[in-house]
Amino acid sequence: MQEHNSGAGFALTSAQTPGSTKPDPILIADNIVRQFGGLTAVxxxxxxxxxxxxxxxxxPNGAGKTTFFNLLTGYDSPNSGTWxxxxxxxxxxxxxxxxRLGMVRTFQLTKALYRLTVxxxxxxxxxxxxxxxxxxxVFPWIWRAQEEAIRVKAVSILKNFKLIDKQDDFAAALSGGQRKLLEMARALMVEPEMVMLDEPMAGVNPALKQSLxxxxxxxxxxxxxxxxxEHDMDMVHEISDWVIVMAQGEIIAEGTPSTVMGNAQVIEAYLGAHHDADLSSEEA
Amino acid sequence: MDFLFVIQQTLSATLGVNAIIFALAAIGLNMHFGYTGLLNFGQAGFLAIGAYSVAVPVISFGLSLWVAFLIGIFNSIIFALLLGVPTLRLRADYLAIVTIAFAEIVRQVARSATFNDSLGGSDGITGKFGKEFFDLNPFKGGLAIPILRFNGNDLWVVITGWILVAIITFIMWIMVNSPWGRVMRAIREDEDAVRSLGKNVYLYKMQSLIIGGAIGSIAGFVYALSRQSVQPDNYGTALTFFAYTVLILGGAARVFAPIVGAMIFWFLIVFIEQILREGVSSNLIPDWLIGVNQVGQIRFMLMGLGLMLLMIFRPQGIFGDKKELALDARA
Incomplete structure (x- = not known):
């Protein structure tokens, strides 16, 4: 457990089994099923x-992670289930x-608003x-003060995210990694209680990765x-308190990062059941 | 060649009634297409609703023209709602198809024999329904100076029309530079991102459709009043596409684009026509090249050529920013 760097210390108290209960859950999902034709995606x-x-x-790819995200945030509707x-x-x-309720998401394919400035x-x-x-x-004097307050807040977040030099550039002029940063910074402007990040590290260079x-x-x-x-296992190891593993639409394991990475089912889902078996012995 | 006459005709068209009509129609489209990204190909439908709404209540029901204006705005809102409820959830290209159909339905219903009594069928409505408006005209003598010429009624329409254009443009300018306008431009870029930030995209698109449609119906008021008649076939798809030409000529998503675009559009059409006519009648252009009867067609050919050159060398329009336009390709 040493490599597990949880700051909250709660993770160890929950059972490390799929669907385990947590002391103070913010999000609870039950029996969520999403089918596309004959395929059960989630x-x-x-x-x-x-x-x-x-x-x-x-x-693994196609496990239903993004679909599950879309369902939780209202971008898609499940065939059944409650959350x-x-x-x-x-x-x-x-x-x-x-x-507006406080659950704000970002997107796998970054959605910076290109022809608006940062x-x-x-x-x-x-x-x-x-x-x-x-x-x-049409009555600017009504909203001007509020707009100014919002601007102050936006500038302080942009400074924190080191995007302040770009504030007057079109968002399209940013690099891929900077767009990811902008998307996250923009989500914070909504003052969310829960942030849902869909592959925040995809296509981000190592230096920017550390900052993210x-x-x-x-x-x-x-x-x-x-x-x-996320697909980047180093990142998962480094910052997550808890890891949930999906495969073929179902949750097959959850627990602390180190426990989950050693879980035989997880390794099987990622690499296949006989990944360590000798090819010749399999044929025999 | 009578150059003064050419200049007079050209300037009168540049500042004339038609330029006002197209400026207003394009301001509405700018709201839809330029700022919100709604591909409305049915703007002619809104103009038709405006035009019929001022003519019918006065002629058939004996109502005041001022009441008719209110009815026109109300009708445009109702039609925008009817159009928006089923279509604003669709993707942009589907909206384009549905709006073309909407405008054609309006035109076909208006010219159908069923409503001959109230809407006048394919002949439309002609009558003095603008009397209350023209009675207020202090310039009944019109204007006739060497470079500009309007008859009394046209002068009154031109003066009130440009004032109206100025007021609407001013309000548009405030709105698109407000936080509301920011949401609109954001929707044009990516609806889903705007939803993820807690904005009700559907509501905003509906507002855009209603505002742009209402401005289109005001263009219809001017169209009907200036001619004291409403002809259904004037409100075909060509009208919509000319309005788009005006908008793109000026530069989409720029508040002054519709005004300048409309002026340039009518300047070019009339200038080319007058030059050709003068040239033909004074035999500067030989008869075997262009005959008198071909001028009308050839001006549109030259106009088309001019627009092609514009799109090649200045795709962002007069006011647009080429850098900004190029960003689209990266998106």
Whole structure:
């Protein structure tokens, strides 16, 4: 357990079995099934996400991780199942309302808003803006003070994410890694309780990767919950308190990073059942 | 060759009624397409609704013209809702198809024999439904100076029309530079990202459709009033595409683009026509090359050529930013 660097210390108290209960879950999902024609993409019996933790969702390609993300955040609807966030049922809740409730996501294919500047991308994230109402938009004196307050906040986050020099550039002018940073920074403008990151490290260079990791850890220090999908095992090892493994739509294991990485079922899911068997002996 | 006459005709068209109509239609499209990314190919439908809404209540029901204006705005909102509810959840290209159909349905219903009594069938409506408006005209004598010429009614439409364009453009300018406008531009870039930040994208797209449609119906008011008649076949798809030409000529997502685009559009059409006409009638252009009767067609050919050159050498339009346009390719 030494390599496990949980700051919260709760992880060790939960049973390391699929669908185990947690002391203070922020997200609870039950019997979530999503089928595409004959293919069952997601089939999750029970899942709880611990409040204030960094939880990694891993699994081989096609395991249903992103589909599961889409279901939880309202971008797709399951064939059956119930799930709740902070005790509020989310069935049939559209994505923008899920975000307003405090669960904000990013996307696997980064969705920076290209022809808006970096700063405009950030300003867009703030909630309950008076100037976003069609009727109030024509009276700038009503929303100008609020806009200024939002700008101050956006600038401070941009400084923290080292994007401040780019604030007046179009988002399209950023590199792939910087766009990932911007997307995460923009999500923070919504003041979420839980951040869902879909492959935050994909295509990010090693230097930027380290900075992204620090930002994710910072989220936990601020008391936010993080759930992220990732393929980069080093990253999973380094920052996650808890790891959930999906394969073929189901959750096959969960636990601390070190336990899960040693789990025979997990190795089998990733590498196949007979990965360590000699080819000739298999034929025999 | 009478150059003064060419200049007079050209300038009068550049500042004339048609330029106002196309400027207003394109302002509406700018809201839809330029700022929100809604590919509305049915703007002519909104103009038709506006035009019929000022003519029918006055002629058939004896209502005041001012009431008719309100009815026109109300109708455009209703039609925008009817159009938006089923289509705004669709992808952009589907919206384009549905809006073309919408405009054609409006036109075909208007010209159908079923509503001959109230809408006048394919002949449309002609009558003095604009009387209340023209009675207010302090410039009944019109304007006739060497470089500009309007009759009394046209002068009144032109003056009130450009004032209206200025007011609407000013309001648009405030709106698109507000946080509301920021949400609109963000929706144009990526709807799903905007949803993930807690914005109700559907509601915003509906607002865009209604505002742009209402401005389109105001263009219809001007169209109907200036001619004191409404002809259904004036509101075909060509009208929509000319309005798009005006918008792209000026540069999409720029507040002044529709105004300047409309002026350039009418400047070019009339200037080319007048030059050709003068040239033919004074035998500077030989008869075997262009006959008098071919001028009307050839001006559109030259206009088309000019637009092609514009798209090749200045695809961002007059006001656009080429760098910004290029970002799209990377997206």
């Amino acid at each position: 089939n999750v019996n029970h899942l709880e996400i611990q409040r204030g933790s960094i939880t990694a969702l891993i699994g 709740s966030f902070n005790g509020k049922a989310l069935n049939g809740i559209p994505p923008h309302k899920v975000a 700063l405009e991308n950030m300003l867009l994230g703030a909630k309950q803006q008076k100037g976003e109402s069609v009727l109030l938009s 990791l620090e930002h994710i850890k910072e989220l936990r220090n601020e008391g936010k919950t993080v759930l992220f999908v």
